[in-house]
Amino acid sequence: MSCDEKRSNPHAFRNDAAAKVTGRAKYADDLKAHGMVHVVPVYSDEVHAELVSLDVSGAEKMPGVVKVITADDVRRIGGQPTWSYLIPDYRMIVGAGDHIRCNSDVIALVAAETRAQALEAAKRVTSVTKPLPVVLDAEEALKNPPVFLYEDRVFEGKKNNVVNHYKVRHGRGKEALSECDFILEHTFRTQHHEHAYIEPESALCTLRPDGVMEVMGSMQHPFSTRRFVAAILGCPLADVEVRSIPMGGGFGGKDDTAAIVCARAALAARLTHRPAKLTYAREWSMRESYKRHPYILHYKMGVKDGRFYAAEVEIIADAGAYCSATPWVTFRSTAQCCGPYPVPHVHCDVYGVYTNNVFTGAFRGFGSPQVNFAIEELADMAAEKLGISPVEFRRRNMVRQGSITVTGQALSSHEVTLEKAMDAVLAAANIEEKMKKCSHGVPAEGSDELYGVGLAISSRGMSLGGEGADFNSAIINVNFDGSILLEVAVHENGQGAESAFMLIAAKELGCDVKRIRYRMASTSNIPDGGTTVASRGTLMGGGATVIAARNLKEKMASVLCKKLCCAPGEVTFHDDRIWGKDGAVSMSWQEAGDAFYWSKDYPYAFGVFQGGHVSWDEETGQGDAYFTWVYGCQAVELTVNRKTGKVKVLGMTAAHEIGRAINPPMLLGQIYGGMVQGLGYGLQEEMKNEGGRMKTLNFNSYRLFRAADLPEMQAFFLESGDPNSPSGAKGIGEPALELMAPAVANAIASATGERFFQIPVTPERILARFKARAAEAEAKEHGVGKSEPEGT
Amino acid sequence: MSAVTNINGREVAIPDEELEMNLLEWLREVRDLTGAKNGCGIGVCGACTVLVDGKAVRTCRQKVAFIAGKSVVTIEGVSPPEGPLHPLQQAFIDYGAIQCGFCTPGMVMAGLALLARTPHPTRPEIRKALAANLCRCTGYQQIVDAIEAAAGEQKSDT
Ligand code: FES
Ligand code: FES
Numbered sequence A: 001m002s003c004d005e006k007r008s009n010p011h012a013f014r015n016d017a018a019a020k021v022t023g024r025a026k027y028a029d030d031l032k033a034h035g036m037v038h039v040v041p042v043y044s045d046e047v048h049a050e051l052v053s054l055d056v057s058g059a060e061k062m063p064g065v066v067k068v069i070t071a072d073d074v075r076r077i078g079g080q081p082t083w084s085y086l087i088p089d090y091r092m093i094v095g096a097g098d099h100i101r102c103n104s105d106v107i108a109l110v111a112a113e114t115r116a117q118a119l120e121a122a123k124r125v126t127s128v129t130k131p132l133p134v135v136l137d138a139e140e141a142l143k144n145p146p147v148f149l150y151e152d153r154v155f156e157g158k159k160n161n162v163v164n165h166y167k168v169r170h171g172r173g174k175e176a177l178s179e180c181d182f183i184l185e186h187t188f189r190t191q192h193h194e195h196a197y198i199e200p201e202s203a204l205c206t207l208r209p210d211g212v213m214e215v216m217g218s219m220q221h222p223f224s225t226r227r228f229v230a231a232i233l234g235c236p237l238a239d240v241e242v243r244s245i246p247m248g249g250g251f252g253g254k255d256d257t258a259a260i261v262c263a264r265a266a267l268a269a270r271l272t273h274r275p276a277k278l279t280y281a282r283e284w285s286m287r288e289s290y291k292r293h294p295y296i297l298h299y300k301m302g303v304k305d306g307r308f309y310a311a312e313v314e315i316i317a318d319a320g321a322y323c324s325a326t327p328w329v330t331f332r333s334t335a336q337c338c339g340p341y342p343v344p345h346v347h348c349d350v351y352g353v354y355t356n357n358v359f360t361g362a363f364r365g366f367g368s369p370q371v372n373f374a375i376e377e378l379a380d381m382a383a384e385k386l387g388i389s390p391v392e393f394r395r396r397n398m399v400r401q402g403s404i405t406v407t408g409q410a411l412s413s414h415e416v417t418l419e420k421a422m423d424a425v426l427a428a429a430n431i432e433e434k435m436k437k438c439s440h441g442v443p444a445e446g447s448d449e450l451y452g453v454g455l456a457i458s459s460r461g462m463s464l465g466g467e468g469a470d471f472n473s474a475i476i477n478v479n480f481d482g483s484i485l486l487e488v489a490v491h492e493n494g495q496g497a498e499s500a501f502m503l504i505a506a507k508e509l510g511c512d513v514k515r516i517r518y519r520m521a522s523t524s525n526i527p528d529g530g531t532t533v534a535s536r537g538t539l540m541g542g543g544a545t546v547i548a549a550r551n552l553k554e555k556m557a558s559v560l561c562k563k564l565c566c567a568p569g570e571v572t573f574h575d576d577r578i579w580g581k582d583g584a585v586s587m588s589w590q591e592a593g594d595a596f597y598w599s600k601d602y603p604y605a606f607g608v609f610q611g612g613h614v615s616w617d618e619e620t621g622q623g624d625a626y627f628t629w630v631y632g633c634q635a636v637e638l639t640v641n642r643k644t645g646k647v648k649v650l651g652m653t654a655a656h657e658i659g660r661a662i663n664p665p666m667l668l669g670q671i672y673g674g675m676v677q678g679l680g681y682g683l684q685e686e687m688k689n690e691g692g693r694m695k696t697l698n699f700n701s702y703r704l705f706r707a708a709d710l711p712e713m714q715a716f717f718l719e720s721g722d723p724n725s726p727s728g729a730k731g732i733g734e735p736a737l738e739l740m741a742p743a744v745a746n747a748i749a750s751a752t753g754e755r756f757f758q759i760p761v762t763p764e765r766i767l768a769r770f771k772a773r774a775a776e777a778e779a780k781e782h783g784v785g786k787s788e789p790e791g792t
Numbered sequence B: 001m002s003a004v005t006n007i008n009g010r011e012v013a014i015p016d017e018e019l020e021m022n023l024l025e026w027l028r029e030v031r032d033l034t035g036a037k038n039g040c041g042i043g044v045c046g047a048c049t050v051l052v053d054g055k056a057v058r059t060c061r062q063k064v065a066f067i068a069g070k071s072v073v074t075i076e077g078v079s080p081p082e083g084p085l086h087p088l089q090q091a092f093i094d095y096g097a098i099q100c101g102f103c104t105p106g107m108v109m110a111g112l113a114l115l116a117r118t119p120h121p122t123r124p125e126i127r128k129a130l131a132a133n134l135c136r137c138t139g140y141q142q143i144v145d146a147i148e149a150a151a152g153e154q155k156s157d158t
Helices: A017-022 A071-076 A115-122 A138-143 A173-179 A224-233 A256-271 A281-286 A326-335 A368-386 A390-397 A418-428 A430-436 A498-510 A537-560 A589-598 A664-683 A740-752 A763-781 B021-032 B087-094 B105-116 B123-129 B141-157
Strands: A036-045 A049-055 A065-069 A107-114 A126-131 A162-170 A183-189 A202-207 A212-215 A240-243 A276-279 A297-303 A307-318 A346-352 A447-459 A473-479 A483-489 A517-518 A572-574 A576-578 A586-588 A604-610 A629-641 A647-657 A714-716 B003-007 B012-015 B049-052 B055-058 B069-072
Touching: A017 B105, A036 A115, A036 A256, A036 A281, A049 A107, A065 A115, A065 A256, A107 A256, A107 A326, A126 A224, A126 A537, A126 B105, A138 A307, A138 A346, A138 A473, A162 A276, A162 A586, A173 A297, A173 A307, A173 A537, A183 A368, A202 A256, A212 A224, A212 A256, A212 A307, A212 A430, A224 A240, A224 A256, A224 A473, A224 B141, A240 A740, A281 A297, A281 A418, A281 A763, A297 A368, A297 B003, A307 A326, A307 A368, A307 A390, A326 A346, A326 A368, A368 A390, A368 A664, A368 A740, A390 A418, A390 A430, A418 A430, A418 A447, A418 A629, A418 A714, A430 A447, A447 A740, A473 A498, A483 A498, A483 A537, A498 A537, A537 A604, A576 A589, A589 B055, A629 A664, A647 A664, A647 A740, A664 A714, A664 A740, A664 B141, A740 A763, B021 B055, B021 B105, B049 B105, B087 B141
Parallel strands: A036 A276, A212 A240, A307 A346, A483 A517, A647 A714, B003 B069
Antiparallel strands: A036 A107, A049 A126, A065 A107, A162 A346, A183 A297, A202 A212, A202 A276, A297 A307, A447 A629, A473 A483, A473 A604, A572 A576, A576 A586, A629 A647, B003 B012, B049 B055, B049 B069
């Protein structure tokens, strides 16, 4: 199935599209409440310091100020200013006596009649601080720490900056390296990567007369938001109701930070007894929101008989000042430390490490883009050394049906379709022919453009895996007039989750999708379904929807069978009606609703989907890391100008296994969007930081790709179903992002003949390499020794 | 004598004290036209785009005085609340050009401005016309598809 028939109308289905295309959709900052106060955060200029004291008296006297809020206010109402879900270390407001641990920390909030007044007053908050040593390099923070971010923290029996440590001990581990024909030893580095959702964080909170704090915010995890809000207010979860409203993009980035923005607004509402709105300026969002973890990846990859045979891996993930989702993110890096290759002997250590950088957390891809960058470059390097094509190397080495992963998991629960995905890309973009035309550093006569193509493949465990309890729920409520309300405990992030669930429910119930209305979700309506991360939305929410629909059909059959003159097991649901045995009699959904009414019963069902079996041994890193997997391949074609280092992207192609396609145009949209985010990750996006102070705070300095810079893309999906997924669908959000950066690095290498071990591969880095080579060549002419420029 | 502007077909008087306000803020907070969004506040994302005398304008970079005596169309004015959608809006829906939707109002306005001056643009022309508008979700591909399709429809109409 391809995107190629773009001339024919694909008729994408989306329940929220009309509202969004007319400007009627209300995002958080589009909402107002009577008497609301405007809240703004107050930052400190420090990177690491003791906050000795705080003076808010000047700010309090400013016109329009309703309240200046500090951590003391949180404690006074019995709340916790410091909280998070894995390690409770996040300072929602840093209090006097505590430490500022990064330049993104907030030390007070100002609530005023207008935003302008709040902003003016915020400038009058002053503080006394005592600077502490700063550590910004994760490797230094791990191995040679000049300072401990958390003085009292002890991990693995000693004081250190370690957030978490995962291991893989597989086969004979690093011992087997000595048996290899050759070893590729390289260090790879990745950057702070910003989610760059176009809508900055925003929240409107109201303390309702019934005592419930109602939260409407731009966040991607209502239940996580509820926990942050309840923590800061010191109240039970039942006293907070988070309602879902349209959100302007998340990509994993609107979990903690967005939840914390909601919590701060709720705090202001609680303390001022007025509705409170807190809307982030882009600069605050970029300064404060968590990023993708920068990684330092040390690989020793041994090749024997043309195969990856043994690996010794050390990965250091910069968690920044707070833990956030670091253990979950690095879990994936651990379980997938050799990418899609079933390396038989692996010794791997992965560390999450505290530094004084901005914190890092969930970001679409979740610990795989960094690893894939390294592994897929290593695959190309191995191919080159073996004198075979990158395609041939991958064919020999990739996971296949029944392969044993580096965690000892047999890939047998589903169809392993990696080769099919790769073949789809090769065929669609004629990659193997194009590989023959690559410049390898030598441009065509009279041209400065170096031509290259590159590809990358991946296998990806779906959903949370061995680190989380994976379950979800859905509610289907048929009204007595036959209209249907559906609600799933997965949040709509803009990817079309609600529409997908409606289509899944309609298919399972054999009814017209128009009969179904998606209910505005609220944390008070449905049990906690976990976060919309790890591409688990369609898999877990869709699974729960199918199960709720099956439960509903069973219930309806038992009540309606008499009227349909058959046994309950003979009732069927199709063509928007409910049928008796062999289609002899049928009734409309409205008649069914009516029949339920007179039976004094409800056509109502709750469905729970529990993710499949997973297991994990902390000591050996062995177990069934994920209950099912997906496979994908992406390729890119580009030129590099040898005078300017500028890269021009000529084409991008992707093929992904997704189980089953629910809403094909939206699925393709996920792939296109993911490819472009991956391209930005590989080529140009980087949060720049000077001494711990972020310098790229808006889209003029943090550059995203624009339509005019991009080529046309091709996307394909493969459907082989999956017995582990009730709906057959798996997911696409993250696989779509995890491949383009390594494909780009490989393409640049095939164009320039130079390997880059650090992303983004910017024109500056490319030029620097060209210059270093030229200098080297010159030195050689003069008889001076050669140096290997690495890591530039 | 206060200034006058036309917004979505209606005459609106602008009190003197509002002339110096930021145009985006004024549209959203004073006029309750929240379709235009604030994505960057510095004129680089296009989420705040409206049409002023038929041209795409980034309102976050303008004062209210800029629209005095001019005619403004915001996303709310592109199609009537009860009526059918504009063909370009329908194409955005059909071609899957909408994900989170935050960039959508600006994209639609940029698309309308393009189709007004170039009724049958090529795909590279469409891409160029969207160069001032950021979308983080879609990779732009289906937005280009939608504008191209709407332009094609225009052709069959005439
Ligand atoms: S908000 Fe105006 S261009 Fe971004
Ligand atoms: S659809 Fe989300 S930014 Fe464009």
